[in-house]
Amino acid sequence: MKPTLLAVAHGTRSAAGQRQIRDLVATVARRRPGLDVRLAYADVQRPHVGEVVAGARDAVVVPLLLSAGFHVRVDIAGAVAGTGIPVTAPLGPDDVLVESLTRHLPAADAVVLAAAGSADPAWRRSVHRTAAGIGAHVAYASGSDPRVADVVAGLRERGARRIAIAAYLLADGLFYRTLHRAGADSVTPPLCLDPAVAGLVLRRYEAAILTTADRRL
Template structure:
């Protein structure tokens, strides 16, 4: 039986976003054909991680999420509780994502790092860490303040002529589409479209194997 890499995405109603996540997972599977690479979700789509975990053995869970928050601490943690299945760190913050954002940013007077939004302190801290590395202003597409459109408008008032949004979002969806209505001059593509992200997913998987092996010694 093949070892399992169980990827866990948030889930989206966007057909484009669904396809992008499936394509990312398929790219991971092509790179490591000796693995049983499966996809599950914490919200919106099926199958949910709690339904998949009982059917897998010798598995590692890799959250296809950019920051740790409720879905990691509660949804994923509850799904694997008592199973011994390790859960890797989230995909972000990471230099792979930083390089992807930087490659896709045009010349601009100001950059806004636009994330989904969360009240979770750890989630917000990791988002600010990425923004600091990118030398960008932090804004959120949903929930938390400051909102992306408000930050863009404030930068315009302060004299910025060209504003770029660095989309700190993995796939297309409602949040990503709002960025194109926020008044900036450009928006970077969803991160999962970058081929290097598949390598990052595998690096997270391999790091969990090393940690587990070290713990057994």
């Protein structure tokens, strides 16, 4: 029997965001009948990843996160420490996400990639890598500068008539909703709504199984 796929999301207070993440995990499970797929959270919601890992014998953790930032390096790493449970790479950066953003972007004079803010250098590098893939300006929905509304305003001042925001956010929530008030003409949907993301989750899981099998040989 294959190991449990333990998907670990950030967690949100948004009812819509909670539903979107549950739907993503349900889609993953439907694509692999018989595979035990479970959902846990790094913050805000329960069950916490540590609670689920404590009862798991054979599992692979797949972070439903867009970069190996604090929650991967601290929360998830701490939860699996000493268990032997492997943790895959997060979902981003990845060409699947770049392609998803590109598919959902309308024609525009300028594009702003809007991500959650972070002081983590690896996170910021991954955001810039993704922005380069779609030819976008980088901005942040919280914490870090430059802020989304400021970047949009600056592009307007420089003559951009139609500005699109590429939402580098997995699900609906406070950060995503602020993007609709940032002055752009359009905002792409949360990434988890794209069926291709479910395929990316499974790809991360299957790569971890192959790596673990190779180590045991």
